[in-house]
Amino acid sequence: MSEFKNIKVDYFGDALVDINGKAYKIHNCINGEDILVDDTFKYPILEKVLKASPNRIYDGCPYQAKCGGCNFMHISYDYELELKKAYLNNLFKSFKIPEIEIISTFQPNNYRNKSQMTYKLSKQRNVVCGFYEEYTHKVVTVKECMLQAKQSNKVIEELNKILSKHKITPYDEKRGNGIIRHVFVRYGFNTKELMLIIVTNGEMFPGRNNVIQDLLKLDLNIKTIVQNINSRNTSIVLGEKNKILYGSGFIYETVGNYKFKISPNSFFQVNSLGMKKLYDLAIKQANIKNTDIVLDAYCGVGTIAIFASKFAKEVIGVELNKQAIKDAVINAKINNINNITFIADDATNYITHQAKERKKIDVLIIDPPRDGSTKQFINAVGFLKPRTIIYVSCEPTTLKRDLYQFIDNDYEIKSITGVDMFSRTKHIECVIRLDLQQPKK
Numbered sequence: 001m002s003e004f005k006n007i008k009v010d011y012f013g014d015a016l017v018d019i020n021g022k023a024y025k026i027h028n029c030i031n032g033e034d035i036l037v038d039d040t041f042k043y044p045i046l047e048k049v050l051k052a053s054p055n056r057i058y059d060g061c062p063y064q065a066k067c068g069g070c071n072f073m074h075i076s077y078d079y080e081l082e083l084k085k086a087y088l089n090n091l092f093k094s095f096k097i098p099e100i101e102i103i104s105t106f107q108p109n110n111y112r113n114k115s116q117m118t119y120k121l122s123k124q125r126n127v128v129c130g131f132y133e134e135y136t137h138k139v140v141t142v143k144e145c146m147l148q149a150k151q152s153n154k155v156i157e158e159l160n161k162i163l164s165k166h167k168i169t170p171y172d173e174k175r176g177n178g179i180i181r182h183v184f185v186r187y188g189f190n191t192k193e194l195m196l197i198i199v200t201n202g203e204m205f206p207g208r209n210n211v212i213q214d215l216l217k218l219d220l221n222i223k224t225i226v227q228n229i230n231s232r233n234t235s236i237v238l239g240e241k242n243k244i245l246y247g248s249g250f251i252y253e254t255v256g257n258y259k260f261k262i263s264p265n266s267f268f269q270v271n272s273l274g275m276k277k278l279y280d281l282a283i284k285q286a287n288i289k290n291t292d293i294v295l296d297a298y299c300g301v302g303t304i305a306i307f308a309s310k311f312a313k314e315v316i317g318v319e320l321n322k323q324a325i326k327d328a329v330i331n332a333k334i335n336n337i338n339n340i341t342f343i344a345d346d347a348t349n350y351i352t353h354q355a356k357e358r359k360k361i362d363v364l365i366i367d368p369p370r371d372g373s374t375k376q377f378i379n380a381v382g383f384l385k386p387r388t389i390i391y392v393s394c395e396p397t398t399l400k401r402d403l404y405q406f407i408d409n410d411y412e413i414k415s416i417t418g419v420d421m422f423s424r425t426k427h428i429e430c431v432i433r434l435d436l437q438q439p440k441k
């Protein structure tokens with residue numbers, strides 16, 4: 001055991017300590033605390049807090065030390081928001097912008113509408129599931145995840161009992177045998193609809209009719225059950241092939257006044273409550289006029305495009321995932337929207353062609369994956385010169401890189417706002433408004 005006094009902690013709750021000349025990150029710490037570290041592990045962990053900060057809470061997740069999925073289960077939500085605000089203001093301090101504020105969702109627990117867990121056989125030979133321990137492929141059994149919707153936790157608990165009852169074995173990575181790899185649940189907080197996806201290692205799923213029958217006896221509003229086949233040696237949960245075992249293969253969720261169809265593999269924001277706040281903010285900042293042509297790049301199932309359609313003359317949505325685009329077309333239809341076109345294409349490819357043809361775009365909204373956008377995409381935007389850009393980002397570091405690129409293309413950052421879409425984790429969503437600079441006379 002090693003003792004450390006008055007520790008210095010980063011924005012993500014990690015203290016950097018020196019043990020025998022080697023630096024280690026100790027999670028779940030708070031600035032100024034005295035701690036005891038168990039250094040018998042390959043990656044030492046916090047054993048005990050000797051002098052606690054007043055910001056420490058004690059009703060956080062019992063699995064936090066092992067699971068590693070959350071960074072902030074040990075502090076109050078107010079302090080978490082304070083840390084996230086300080087992180088963003090420090091990261092973007094080189095930009096001349098007003099102070100960055102964080103919009104809270106006021107529901108730090110049980111907010112995730114998407115849950116995914118991995119299976120293993122317990123020592124008592126029961127089918128259990130959980131999350132990978134940090135740095136390993138060892139599954140930490142988690143009975144109830146404090147981030148997931150309570151309904152998702154419930155259906156997973158019942159599924160595990162049913163799998164154990166019918167002796168359907170989890171897939172064993174080392175031996176390469178067994179059936180069930182993961183469970184994936186989507187829950188519509190507003191529609192109360194549940195989609196249950198059972199990920200198997202191959203097409204074979206013996207006993208599946210018994211499993212379905214038992215699941216449907218439960219009073220959990222399971223709208224659809226899907227078998228997803230993933231035989232690849234990967235940590236990505238879903239494979240490409242889906243077999244519908246019950247229902248339609250999709251669920252609906254409503255956000256504000258709109259209804260959305262969600263398929264197993266399509267992207268959908270994980271925080272239903274935060275999503276409305278995020279989109280309202282993005283649309284307000286875009287200041288769209290009824291003569292405007294709006295491009296929503298990386299549009300997913302068309303959610304932001306649909307929110308924008310009410311204010312614009314015309315909206316175009318571009319997205320790589322063909323199934324998401326099919327859903328987006330249906331989403332426009334079920335919401336009676338006639339001024340949107342959805343295109344399945346790589347966003348960079350699409351915008352480069354638009355730039356060559358000198359197409360008119362007045363407002364650009366982009367919401368790329370964690371890696372951010374591409375240099376080629378941003379340079380093409382420089383040719384098209386939309387009046388305003390709204391950049392929605394879930395990764396501040398790639399966002400910062402892209403913002404410099406937009407500045408090089410004559411854009412000025414007007415504001416950055418954080419939206420706490422991923423409470424209890426270090427992740428944070430940002431909405432940025434950029435305006436085209438007027439040419440200097």
Ligand SMILES: C[S@@+](CC[C@H](N)C(=O)[O-])C[C@H]1O[C@@H](n2cnc3c(N)ncnc32)[C@H](O)[C@@H]1O
Nearest residue numbers: 267269298299300319320321346347367368369
């Ligand atoms: C962060 S999500 C945003 C989706 C949508 N705006 C929303 O709020 O639901 C990013 C989306 O970009 C898509 N995507 C990833 N790479 C892409 C690319 N090269 N071109 C176009 N879309 C891409 C993903 O499939 C995903 O739907």
